[in-house]
Amino acid sequence: MVDIDSGSGSSAPRKRADARRNEETLLDAAAAAFITSGVDVPVRDIAAKAGVGVGTIYRHFPTRADLIVAVYRHQVEACAEAGPTLLANGSTPHAALARWINLFVDFLVTKRGLAEALQSDDAAFETLHAYFLSRLVPVCARLLDAAATAGEIRPDMDAYELLRGVGNLCIGADNNPRYDARRMVELVIAGLRLH
């Protein structure tokens, strides 16, 4: 909410009022559309729901990835910030890692189509990749490092690879009663463990 561009600083010359209003409206419409139809809902649908033309969407969010990032930014930030907290408060580093991964999984499986988009190699999702990785890989790396240092897990696990694998496991996790991504992810976490 709030403060899309109040020009906290620098050169950006503060957008026109209607532009700011539209951006807000679009975010709301997109968030709603993502819930009902998944993150690859047709652009036209979002535009219609927001009561704007498609051109307006492309002006504010050049790629679908930009729109997705804008919609989910807060939740991703929250997830990223939870990492250090869990590490500080939790019992063992391995438990903190497990809990953090669960947060990530819960986030992904409740967003229709997001896990798919995250793994897509379509150039349009470049930004999405970049944002998620830049925000989450360092957090995951720190958790892995702590657990490895404590001797709880094998020391050779790469954070990028783990996140990517976990993301993959979340694909199709909604709408399929016979497949539980959480259970598979638990298996991976268990497999990390030294014994």
Added chain:
Amino acid sequence: MVDIDSGSGSSAPRKRADARRNEETLLDAAAAAFITSGVDVPVRDIAAKAGVGVGTIYRHFPTRADLIVAVYRHQVEACAEAGPTLLANGSTPHAALARWINLFVDFLVTKRGLAEALQSDDAAFETLHAYFLSRLVPVCARLLDAAATAGEIRPDMDAYELLRGVGNLCIGADNNPRYDARRMVELVIAGLRLH
């Protein structure tokens, strides 16, 4: 190869010679196109490569899944048949399971886009799902069962879920040097183990 419809029996009234020829040509063209452009290469491209009209493709293979199944049938059969063999010849059931899963992974990661298609919930891939599952789930179940009976792995793993998870892990495994599906799958197999 060969013997697309030599009418080994029953009612089907033996297709015309040109139809059989075209089916053969299409399979070759599709196999080649899948390699160079992945399994979601445009239908027009396959038609052009085969020198036929798009209508001809749809007549022989109503959905893309039918074409994919036809192209990879032999390899899937081989994988399915390897299961019992590994179980009979291998050292322990867990080792046989691990080796069989590796076969499956090797198959998937060398087919651009196949793992994605396999998890897609698009109705057009229904047949693909059905075929892979009907062929591989029983094999996997038998391997799991043997390993569980031997007390090597937890007894509550579902074959469908495991295959689905492994399939998911293979998504995007080509073309990404930082992600190794085999390593992630090994983690899962390790996680299955009792200790």
Added chain:
DNA sequence: TGGTTAGCGGAACAAGGCTCCGTTTGCTCA
């Protein structure tokens, strides 16, 4: 060899992404 019809090709339609440009409207400054 001629009639029947399976099978063929590709035009045409639908759906969705993305661009481009004529029009509208918020903002600034005299």
Added chain:
DNA sequence: TGAGCAAACGGAGCCTTGTTCCGCTAACCA
């Protein structure tokens, strides 16, 4: 305050890709 200007808007329209449909061609059979 209102005239001028550029930012922003809307949506027609183009492109790609999937899918259908139908007039034509040529295998097959008697």
